[in-house]
Amino acid sequence: MLKHKHDHDACIENALEAAQKICEERETRFTPLRRRVLELVWSKHEPITAYEVLDLLSDGKKRVAPPTVYRALDFLIEEGFVHRIESLNSFVGCSDPAHKHQGHFMICTKCSNVTEMNERSLHDVIKKAAESNGYSYENSILEIAGICENCRN
Amino acid sequence: MLKHKHDHDACIENALEAAQKICEERETRFTPLRRRVLELVWSKHEPITAYEVLDLLSDGKKRVAPPTVYRALDFLIEEGFVHRIESLNSFVGCSDPAHKHQGHFMICTKCSNVTEMNERSLHDVIKKAAESNGYSYENSILEIAGICENCRN
DNA sequence: AGTGCCTTGATATTCTATAACAATCAGGGC
DNA sequence: GCCCTGATTGTTATAGAATATCAAGGCACT
Numbered sequence: 378m379l380k381h382k383h384d385h386d387a388c389i390e391n392a393l394e395a396a397q398k399i400c401e402e403r404e405t406r407f408t409p410l411r412r413r414v415l416e417l418v419w420s421k422h423e424p425i426t427a428y429e430v431l432d433l434l435s436d437g438k439k440r441v442a443p444p445t446v447y448r449a450l451d452f453l454i455e456e457g458f459v460h461r462i463e464s465l466n467s468f469v470g471c472s473d474p475a476h477k478h479q480g481h482f483m484i485c486t487k488c489s490n491v492t493e494m495n496e497r498s499l500h501d502v503i504k505k506a507a508e509s510n511g512y513s514y515e516n517s518i519l520e521i522a523g524i525c526e527n528c529r530n
Numbered sequence: 531m532l533k534h535k536h537d538h539d540a541c542i543e544n545a546l547e548a549a550q551k552i553c554e555e556r557e558t559r560f561t562p563l564r565r566r567v568l569e570l571v572w573s574k575h576e577p578i579t580a581y582e583v584l585d586l587l588s589d590g591k592k593r594v595a596p597p598t599v600y601r602a603l604d605f606l607i608e609e610g611f612v613h614r615i616e617s618l619n620s621f622v623g624c625s626d627p628a629h630k631h632q633g634h635f636m637i638c639t640k641c642s643n644v645t646e647m648n649e650r651s652l653h654d655v656i657k658k659a660a661e662s663n664g665y666s667y668e669n670s671i672l673e674i675a676g677i678c679e680n681c682r683n
Numbered sequence: 684a685g686t687g688c689c690t691t692g693a694t695a696t697t698c699t700a701t702a703a704c705a706a707t708c709a710g711g712g713c
Numbered sequence: 714g715c716c717c718t719g720a721t722t723g724t725t726a727t728a729g730a731a732t733a734t735c736a737a738g739g740c741a742c743t
Contacts, residue, residue: 406689406690408690408691410690410691411690426729426730427730427731428729428730441691441692442691442692442693442694443730443731443732444691444692444693444731444732444733445691445692445693447730447731447732448690448691449691463616463617463671463673464616464671466699466729466730466731483660483663483665485665486668492663492665494659494663496659499655499656499659502652502655503652503672503674506647506649506652506674507636507674507676510636510645510647511678511679512636512638512645512674512676512677512678512679513676513677513682514674514676515639515674515675515676515677516674516675517672517673517674517675518616518617518671518672518673519656519670519671519672520616520670520671521656521659521660521665521667521668521669521670522668522669522670523660523665523666523667523668524665524666524668525664525665526664526665529666559709559720559721561721561722563721563722564721579698579699580699580700581698581699594722594723595723595724595725596699596700596701597700597701597702597722597723597724598722598723598724600699600700600701601721601722602722605721619698619699619700619730
């Protein structure tokens with residue numbers, strides 16, 4: 378499952394700290410709930426659904442309601458800490474939260490891992506394509522399905 | 531609403547005839563239901579949801595059930611007559627059904643019109659981007675949000 | 684303490700999609 | 714024609730994803 382062995386706990390910690398810092402700069406509120414949801418999104422390296430987060434968030438006793446999760450996710454997406462994968466109705470942690478952007482992804486159809494591409498050049502090509510067709514560019518989603526290097530062996 | 535005045539009835543007719551012909555070639559069955567659903571998808575130039583199709587399909591008396599619509603849509607997508615717009619949970623008729631492909635779209639955030647881009651070069655860039663990141667390429671969705679020429683006046 | 688605003692809780696509902704099984708229809712071999 | 718087979722459609726029920734609405738709680742500022 379794990380492609381590259383890496384210290385995932387540290388990986389999560391980094392994401393949480395980065396988010397904390399950015400929120401302080403922006404004076405937005407990184408509340409315990411929002412922090413926890415971000416942690417849960419990062420807890421899987423694969424995309425996670427809102428209801429999976431919901432289940433993880435609900436410990437035996439009390440079950441949280443969907444809006445609790447969706448509102449937290451909305452905040453995290455708004456701040457750029459999380460991206461939504463449209464083709465999977467799922468969410469992933471952003472690999473570069475410092476710069477707000479919309480993600481372009483590759484999705485492995487074998488192992489479900491998702492890789493975010495932060496390639497300026499690709500973004501520019503897409504923007505130009507839109508403009509050459511008469512559209513102003515606001516944002517875009519790009520989700521490429523394929524098989525990752527590891528799964529091809 | 532209409533960007534360019536055009537004979538939309540003829541536009542629908544063309545799509546239906548093309549589909550008919552392609553199904554004959556492929557020896558797949560373009561049944562009355564499938565034909566009707568394709569017609570309904572084309573009846574709006576904007577993307578249409580499965581449940582909108584369902585409502586249109588249900589005349590007063592008998593209401594069809596969701597699977598009826600979804601199965602027809604699945605067939606039409608499989609044959610390449612219809613594309614699904616992930617970011618809108620909606621469907622649009624394909625502008626080039628003769629060649630199977632996955633669509634790349636621009637979506638106007640003002641008027642909701644959708645334009646399909648059939649640009650080989652863009653497709654190639656995306657494919658190359660995936661490959662340079664170690665992924666084999668299967669297919670991709672690209673949905674660009676922006677404002678179309680007409681809406682910008 | 685009182686006000687206002689943001690966040691979270693709670694309940695209900697809407698929208699989107701599929702599972703499972705029954706009934707019907709079309710075509711091929713006899 | 715008649716039966717067999719497989720694809721298509723009908724039907725019922727349910728799963729999965731997301732939002733509307735209103736109430737309650739927390740925080741900051743006066």
